[in-house]
Amino acid sequence: MAQAAAEPYDFTKQTMHTKERGLWGQAFQRLARNRLALASGIVLVVIAVLAVLSELGTPVQHHDPAVPDFQSIKSGPSSTYWLGTDGLGRDLWARLMQGTLFSLKLGVFTQLFVLVIGISVGMGAALGGKRGDGVLMWFTDLAYAFPDLLAIILMRQVLFGRGWPIVGDGNPQIPGFGGVFLVTVIAIGLVAWVTVARLVRGQMLQIKQQDYVLAAQATGASPWRVVRYHMLPNTLSAIIVATTFGIPLAIFAEAALSFIGLGVPPPDASLGSLIGSGQGNIQTNSIELIWPAAMVAILMLCFTFLGDGLRDALDPRTRK
Amino acid sequence: MFAYTIRRVLAIIPLVVAVATITFLLMNAVEGGPFDSDRPLSEATRKNLEKKYGLDDPFAVRYVKYIWNLAHGDLGVSLTNDREVRTIITERMQVSIQLGLATFLFATTVGLTLGSLAALNQNGAGDYAGVFVATAGAALPSFVLAPILQIIFSVKLGWFTVLASDYGFTQWFRGDFSNWQQIILPTLSLGFLSMAFVARITRAAMLEVLRQDYIRTAWAKGMRQRQVLLRHAAKNALIPVLTILGPIFAGLVVGSFIVETAFGIPGVGQLFVRSVLIRDYEVIMGVTVFFTVVIAVMNLVVDLLYAVVDPRIRL
Numbered sequence: 001m002a003q004a005a006a007e008p009y010d011f012t013k014q015t016m017h018t019k020e021r022g023l024w025g026q027a028f029q030r031l032a033r034n035r036l037a038l039a040s041g042i043v044l045v046v047i048a049v050l051a052v053l054s055e056l057g058t059p060v061q062h063h064d065p066a067v068p069d070f071q072s073i074k075s076g077p078s079s080t081y082w083l084g085t086d087g088l089g090r091d092l093w094a095r096l097m098q099g100t101l102f103s104l105k106l107g108v109f110t111q112l113f114v115l116v117i118g119i120s121v122g123m124g125a126a127l128g129g130k131r132g133d134g135v136l137m138w139f140t141d142l143a144y145a146f147p148d149l150l151a152i153i154l155m156r157q158v159l160f161g162r163g164w165p166i167v168g169d170g171n172p173q174i175p176g177f178g179g180v181f182l183v184t185v186i187a188i189g190l191v192a193w194v195t196v197a198r199l200v201r202g203q204m205l206q207i208k209q210q211d212y213v214l215a216a217q218a219t220g221a222s223p224w225r226v227v228r229y230h231m232l233p234n235t236l237s238a239i240i241v242a243t244t245f246g247i248p249l250a251i252f253a254e255a256a257l258s259f260i261g262l263g264v265p266p267p268d269a270s271l272g273s274l275i276g277s278g279q280g281n282i283q284t285n286s287i288e289l290i291w292p293a294a295m296v297a298i299l300m301l302c303f304t305f306l307g308d309g310l311r312d313a314l315d316p317r318t319r320k
Numbered sequence: 321m322f323a324y325t326i327r328r329v330l331a332i333i334p335l336v337v338a339v340a341t342i343t344f345l346l347m348n349a350v351e352g353g354p355f356d357s358d359r360p361l362s363e364a365t366r367k368n369l370e371k372k373y374g375l376d377d378p379f380a381v382r383y384v385k386y387i388w389n390l391a392h393g394d395l396g397v398s399l400t401n402d403r404e405v406r407t408i409i410t411e412r413m414q415v416s417i418q419l420g421l422a423t424f425l426f427a428t429t430v431g432l433t434l435g436s437l438a439a440l441n442q443n444g445a446g447d448y449a450g451v452f453v454a455t456a457g458a459a460l461p462s463f464v465l466a467p468i469l470q471i472i473f474s475v476k477l478g479w480f481t482v483l484a485s486d487y488g489f490t491q492w493f494r495g496d497f498s499n500w501q502q503i504i505l506p507t508l509s510l511g512f513l514s515m516a517f518v519a520r521i522t523r524a525a526m527l528e529v530l531r532q533d534y535i536r537t538a539w540a541k542g543m544r545q546r547q548v549l550l551r552h553a554a555k556n557a558l559i560p561v562l563t564i565l566g567p568i569f570a571g572l573v574v575g576s577f578i579v580e581t582a583f584g585i586p587g588v589g590q591l592f593v594r595s596v597l598i599r600d601y602e603v604i605m606g607v608t609v610f611f612t613v614v615i616a617v618m619n620l621v622v623d624l625l626y627a628v629v630d631p632r633i634r635l
Contacts, residue, residue, distance in 0.1 A: 141335075142335075142338060142339070142342075145335055145339065145612055145615055145616055145619075146339065146612065146615075147570045147571075147573050147574045147611065147615065148570075148574065149574040149577060150573070150574060150577075150592075150608060150611060153577075153592075153596055154343065154346050154347075154604075154608070155346070157346070157347075157350050157596060157599075157604075158346050158347075158349045158350050160351075161351050162351055252461055255461075255463060256461065256462075256463050256574075256577075256578055259463040259578060259581075259582070260463075260577055260578055260581045260593050261581075261593070261597060262593065262596060262597070272463065275463060275464065275467060276463075278467065279466075279467045279470070279582065282467060282470055282471050282474075282475055282482070283475055283482070286471045286475060289467050289468075289471065290468075290471075293464045293467065293468055296461070296464050297459045297460055297464060298459075300458060300459040300460075300461070301455070301458075301459040304455070304458055304459070
């Protein structure tokens with residue numbers, strides 16, 4: 001009886017292969033393992049989707065945020081008005097979603113604006129020699145001596161109430177991105193870019209000394225190629241983390257301005273102006289204030305946790 | 321150290337000139353002015369008002385005048401009530417300084433205590449409580465905390481008044497402390513964020529210090545717990561905490577805009593917000609320059625404190 005020879009292991013079968021993951025795949029995997037960060041990300045996405053759906057109308061929104069119902073002023077939560085109504089009988093859910101959308105949109109677009117200025121100036125300072133560096137450092141020192149909110153208020157004061165098209169009261173306006181919105185974005189962005197520029201400069205100066213940059217130069221890569229393919233991608237993780245922390249800061253700045261009456265004028269609403277108008281009614285309808293306050297707290301917490309998670313996921317030094 | 325201090329004090333001057341120039345330029349670029357109202361003024365009245373305040377001079381003349389006056393400590397005259405900006409700020413500052421001091425004391429003492437307790441019970445119940453408070457602090461900016469505190473303690477419980485009425489703050493300077501309750505809610509809302517920040521930094525610094533060899537040596541020598549913790553650990557853990565005092569001061573200034581408005585406290589922050597709303601440019605510029613000087617001096621004080629706390633740092 002012939003003994004069957006042990007069959008040699010077939011290495012061509014793919015049983016031994018693990019799934020290949022790139023840098024971003026690994027980072028995402030680490031992020032997904034951080035349950036707090038993942039949950040925060042999911043909450044943020046849900047809130048954003050709800051806010052956008054509300055803007056589009058049904059089915060998450062039954063009432064127009066601008067239309068008052070004088071029959072039910074300051075009514076508590078009910079099946080018609082999920083979160084109750086305000087002093088004019090406007091639906092608080094619709095108002096909350098309107099404010100949330102405004103604040104989220106503002107945070108994201110301010111950061112886009114900040115990224116464009118911050119990355120270009122930071123790169124210019126790091127690569128452009130002494131003079132550019134000196135100018136940036138001067139700005140940085142000035143920003144250090146000047147409280148953010150104070151500078152934003154002054155900027156807003158300069159830009160506000162102009163008859164300019166697109167970024168003013170004039171025509172044409174971009175639908176969904178009104179003049180007031182864009183002015184606020186620019187005012188906050190013009191103050192906030194310094195942080196990103198400093199970060200990019202620091203990173204670039206550090207990366208410039210690395211061996212792989214030298215190697216790239218030695219193989220004859222053009223300066224543009226070195227920056228584009230070797231240096232910029234390596235600053236990306238720091239920039240992503242800074243952006244995640246920057247969004248709530250922009251939301252915070254705008255909400256603070258709106259709260260003290262220097263933000264968006266009605267009929268627009270942001271979370272800050274909702275809190276501000278809610279404060280006027282705390283004796284009679286305190287619920288009006290609680291929803292936007294809770295929303296701000298949730299947004300702040302989620303962005304902080306997500307930022308922490310991203311930093312841990314993207315920072316190669318903490319990698320095990 | 322003396323030479324360093326002199327150099328730093330002198331460096332404040334160009335900074336103030338730069339800030340004054342930028343603010344002056346910005347305020348000149350603003351659309352509309354303090355004399356715009358719902359009822360338009362007649363041409364003659366407007367001309368007279370502009371002449372009175374020197375607003376009809378050419379730009380360069382006004383700028384040189386402004387800087388020249390600034391050099392003499394003159395911040396100009398308010399365009400809405402004819403009082404000297406310097407007098408108004410001095411008056412309001414008496415109020416703001418009380419709130420600022422109370423908040424600073426609250427933020428540092430509570431923050432240091434919470435942070436140290438959390439570090440000493442690492443991963444214990446106290447640690448989780450401390451971390452929870454620090455995280456909550458980050459999620460509760462003053463404009464959220466102020467109205468929530470008002471709802472809980474003023475509206476529901478009725479312990480305090482919603483607004484700081486009767487100018488309670490101004491009476492304290494004259495020794496009348498009967499309105500002491502009025503400072504509690506504003507202090508909490510203004511200081512919570514800073515307190516959480518201090519607690520977080522203290523916890524991290526303490527954990528780092530407690531791992532050091534010299535702490536083990538101190539224990540090994542048989543020193544008492546209080547001596548190890550206060551003399552060896554706390555002193556070294558204070559240094560990183562000092563680095564954030566500068567940003568905390570700036571935070572107090574900015575926070576005063578919000579908190580003083582929310583509680584109706586007649587301080588410099590409220591003055592600034594009001595001036596922006598009614599476009600009183602002289603006051604806006606005056607307060608901006610004033611805040612710049614305050615923050616620059618505070619940053620200098622913090623830097624000098626490093627040298628005092630850490631003998632390795634020589635200035």
